[in-house]
Amino acid sequence: MNNEIIGITATVVILIGFMLNGEVKIRIFDMIGAALFILYGVLIGSLSNILLNGALIVIHLVKLRKFENEKNRQAKEAN
Numbered sequence: 001m002n003n004e005i006i007g008i009t010a011t012v013v014i015l016i017g018f019m020l021n022g023e024v025k026i027r028i029f030d031m032i033g034a035a036l037f038i039l040y041g042v043l044i045g046s047l048s049n050i051l052l053n054g055a056l057i058v059i060h061l062v063k064l065r066k067f068e069n070e071k072n073r074q075a076k077e078a079n
Contacts, residue, residue, distance in 0.1 A: 003043045010036035023067055027060045034060070 010033045017029030034053040041049030 003040060006036055006043065007040040010034075010040060024064065027064055031057050031060045 014033035037053040
């Protein structure tokens with residue numbers, strides 16, 4: 001498989017994420033794109049690519065967790 005296809009697919013997934021509405025959808029698409037970029041980085045031997053996209057996945061996961069906790073807190077307050 002051509003490594004560039006993975007990199008281009010990752011780029012397209014992230015670009016689609018920018019066109020979506022809703023924080024959760026955007027972050028999920030960005031995490032998928034970042035995971036593909038990690039794979040791409042492994043295949044081409046790019047440590048900086050792996051580290052950056054690994055950190056982005058962690059950041060997205062933390063933000064999604066905070067978003068979910070806030071949503072749950074608001075639901076409890078509404079009751």
